[in-house]
Amino acid sequence: MKGLAVDSVFxxxxxxxxxxxxxxxxFWNYDKAEGEQKALAAFDRSLDLGITLLDTAEIYGMGVSExxxxxxxxxxxxxxxxxxxxxxxKYAPLPHRITRAQFRAALKRTRDRLTVHSLDxxxxxWTNPIVPEEFxxxxxxxxxxxxxxxxxxVSNYNRAQVIRSHHTLTTxxxxxxxxxxxxxxxxxxxxxxxxxxACRERGIRVIAYSPLAMGLLTGKYTPENPPPxxxxxxxxxxxxxxxxxxxxxxxxxxxxxDKSPAQVALNWxxxxxxxxxxxxxxxxxxxxxxxxxxxSLSDDDMAALDAMSDRVTR
Numbered sequence: 464m465k466g467l468a469v470d471s472v473f474x475x476x477x478x479x480x481x482x483x484x485x486x487x488x489x490f491w492n493y494d495k496a497e498g499e500q501k502a503l504a505a506f507d508r509s510l511d512l513g514i515t516l517l518d519t520a521e522i523y524g525m526g527v528s529e530x531x532x533x534x535x536x537x538x539x540x541x542x543x544x545x546x547x548x549x550x551x552x553k554y555a556p557l558p559h560r561i562t563r564a565q566f567r568a569a570l571k572r573t574r575d576r577l578t579v580h581s582l583d584x585x586x587x588x589w590t591n592p593i594v595p596e597e598f599x600x601x602x603x604x605x606x607x608x609x610x611x612x613x614x615x616x617v618s619n620y621n622r623a624q625v626i627r628s629h630h631t632l633t634t635x636x637x638x639x640x641x642x643x644x645x646x647x648x649x650x651x652x653x654x655x656x657x658x659x660x661a662c663r664e665r666g667i668r669v670i671a672y673s674p675l676a677m678g679l680l681t682g683k684y685t686p687e688n689p690p691p692x693x694x695x696x697x698x699x700x701x702x703x704x705x706x707x708x709x710x711x712x713x714x715x716x717x718x719x720x721d722k723s724p725a726q727v728a729l730n731w732x733x734x735x736x737x738x739x740x741x742x743x744x745x746x747x748x749x750x751x752x753x754x755x756x757x758x759s760l761s762d763d764d765m766a767a768l769d770a771m772s773d774r775v776t777r
Contacts, residue, residue: 479516486524
């Protein structure tokens with residue numbers, strides 16, 4: 464294969480930092496006054512803790528997230544000993560953006576905002592119903608051939624779409640490195656519809672976005688105190704049901720050195736063989752997320768969480 468091997472893209476990476484919050488005002492109420500400085504601190508703390516994968520997208524804050532990361536990278540280059548990092552971003556295949564020229568121009572703008580010549584991982588953010596998966600897979604192959612990206616991924620693809628994209632890339636001498644999907648204790652569709660299995664069979668890494676269910680799995684929200692805005696509306700139906708799950712997570716966390724529900728939830732994702740990319744608005748949240756690393760849930764813990772997950776999401 465000509466493309467970068469999947470193992471080299473994710474070598475040593477158990478968890479990344481998601482940067483959707485950096486610039487987004489619809490779901491995450493980005494603070495324009497202090498949000499950038501907090502995000503830069505989150506970048507810095509991620510690298511300090513060995514969380515070297517930063518995942519972004521051109522639509523996160525309409526380029527704001529990528530620009531903030533670009534500033535962080537420029538500062539990193541000035542350090543006497545720059546720390547290693549890997550960058551992943553995504554192309555938005557909106558209805559009016561479905562040509563080769565638009566794809567290439569968007570990739571260049573992303574690289575410019577991030578201040579890099581090549582991306583470690585570039586992903587198609589979602590499928591477009593009027594454009595076959597093979598079209599975008601071939602565009603990713605072109606980017607791999609020219610060296611503007613090191614690995615190709617997709618996001619929000621189902622089993623059939625993953626298989627088609629993987630096949631197209633392999634015929635071009637490359638690999639499909641990853642499929643980024645929503646995956647957490649309250650959303651396990653990929654385990655049930657064959658998507659996770661198809662990825663495992665082909666050596667495609669599953670990247671789990673929103674691994675804390677937009678904060679629900681931290682235990683801080685209740686029906687009386689729901690998440691604000693869009694997040695509260697998204698999870699309005701499930702929030703009243705999750706108390707038993709949060710209770711079990713606290714019980715299991717206590718056995719593993721007083722781990723929080725969030726840390727248990729992230730460790731569960733890792734135990735499933737996926738790579739979680741929890742979001743972090745600031746350095747403190749990165750620190751808390753890092754508590755999911757360096758230990759493992761037992762098989763009995765995993766089974767108990769699976770069973771409770773099934774119970775509360777029916």
